[in-house]
Amino acid sequence: MKDSRREPAGDKLAPKAVVNRVCLYLRQLEVFQRQGETTVSSSQLGAALGINDAQVRKDLAFFGQFGYPGIGYRIDGLIGELRRVLGIDRDWPIALIGLGNLGRALLKYKHFRRRGFQIVALFDNDPHKVGHTFDGLPVHQIDKLAEVASTRTINLAVLSVPADVAQIVADQIVAAGIPGILNFAPTTLTVPPSVSVVAVDLSVQLEHLAYKVLNSQSGFPAPASLFDEANGR
Amino acid sequence: MKDSRREPAGDKLAPKAVVNRVCLYLRQLEVFQRQGETTVSSSQLGAALGINDAQVRKDLAFFGQFGYPGIGYRIDGLIGELRRVLGIDRDWPIALIGLGNLGRALLKYKHFRRRGFQIVALFDNDPHKVGHTFDGLPVHQIDKLAEVASTRTINLAVLSVPADVAQIVADQIVAAGIPGILNFAPTTLTVPPSVSVVAVDLSVQLEHLAYKVLNSQSGFPAPASLFDEANGR
DSSP: OHHHHHSOGGGOOOOHHHHHHHHHHHHHHHHHHHTTOOEEOHHHHHHHHTOOHHHHHHHHHTTOOOOBTTTBEEHHHHHHHHHHHHTOSSOEEEEEEOOSHHHHHHHTOHHHHHTTEEEEEEEOOOTTTTTOEETTEEEEOGGGHHHHHHHSOOOEEEEOSOHHHHHHHHHHHHHTTOOEEEEOSSSOOOOOTTSEEEEOOHHHHHHHHHHHHHTOOSSOOOHHHHHHHHHHO | OHHHHHSOGGGOOOOHHHHHHHHHHHHHHHHHHHTTOOEEOHHHHHHTTTOOHHHHHHHHHTTOOOOBTTTBEEHHHHHHHHHHHHTOSSOEEEEEEOOSHHHHHHHTOHHHHHTTEEEEEEEOOOTTTTTOEETTEEEEOGGGHHHHHHHSOOOEEEEOSOHHHHHHHHHHHHHTTOOEEEEOSSSOOOOOTTSEEEEOOHHHHHHHHHHHHHTOOSSOOOHHHHHHHHHHO
16 A cells, blocks of 8 residues: 555656646645645545546546545545655755746745745846845856756756747756756747756636636627627727 | 537537647647648647647547548648637737736736737736836726726736735626636635636646656656755755
8 A cells, every 4th residue: 555655656657637636636635624624535625626526536546545435535644645746745946047027926926935846046147137136045147057056956947038048048957957947938948858847838828718708608798799899999 | 510610519618628738739730830731640749749649639529520531630720720719819808917027027928919818908006006107008006997998898807916915806807897817816716607717826837847857767866866955954
């Protein structure tokens, strides 16, 4: 039993959609925990998130056997297991590269620190920023990345630079030995297979919202009337 | 045939994961189109994105019969169909509410405009910002939302205000008759069923990256060594 919890099923990396749902389960379990609950069933967990119970069980089974017959899931235990599976049972020191508006917003983003993600070093190439401090952290020139990464552990890089320099900076991140990049630049990065990249494209979320609004079945104006004025301009 | 393209299968709203993948297919088809390709198979499309061909066919079949036997998909046609399905074959005038660092970053985010999402009105409650212009747009007081929305079409709201005021502002968005909210505030919004919400939680993306790095099978330092130093601090 213990062994089955230590490794993902068949040593396969869980699909992106599964990992994203597990992140949601964890958040919901933490809500239940704050409400004083001690156990939860897959259907209760799913109902709170609009996901059916079979999907919940299948997703969790990808990472091990967490449920107890007749009880469901023990909330404290499952939170601990999922935090371990996701790797957020530890600190992740992060380099933030690019201190434009987006970078500065990310620096203040409280959700990151709450999940163990701590921005510990800042980089930018703007001479007006290098040497100054933001939120108590000094800004280094980007070509100092390898040097800074050699003096302290940095496990992830958050890349919020303009698209036209993103690949050059990604090459420097790779050269510095940082194994993960969260890419906010609207361009596809080429990195060796040893480096993981997750790309954030915020327009995907807007497209999803547009799709939901257009297909809303709740009596909102039909697409045609929604867009009469917009189309008439 | 035509009819089957006009409506999602069984009038069901496509699951979030399907919509997100279709957004990716559309982006990849546009890459192929720029490269001068005219047709593509489900396996070519999938291979470019690391998604298997059966999944590609199943996702696209949710919205209609787009493939041609022996040819695959006609790229121009499929792009047009997917843009229509996703609702990005038209303009989406957007209100951006909250002009902190994140809001100002979103205002400059070129991806939005490229996909038909155009920020047309700005709102904030900071007296230093109200009445000033950002990128040529005047900033209105948030309680002017309904008034501004009544004089011009606004179909979506991008909400980038602090968590503690997000619900109050969401209520004002609902009262103004805006049917969709992209919520960047780290809090869950309560809205009537007639209003669609897509929540953006950027820490989910970091958790997914952490998971990928920890489970990378490409010879990177194992989790223990990756974290020796971090744990020893």
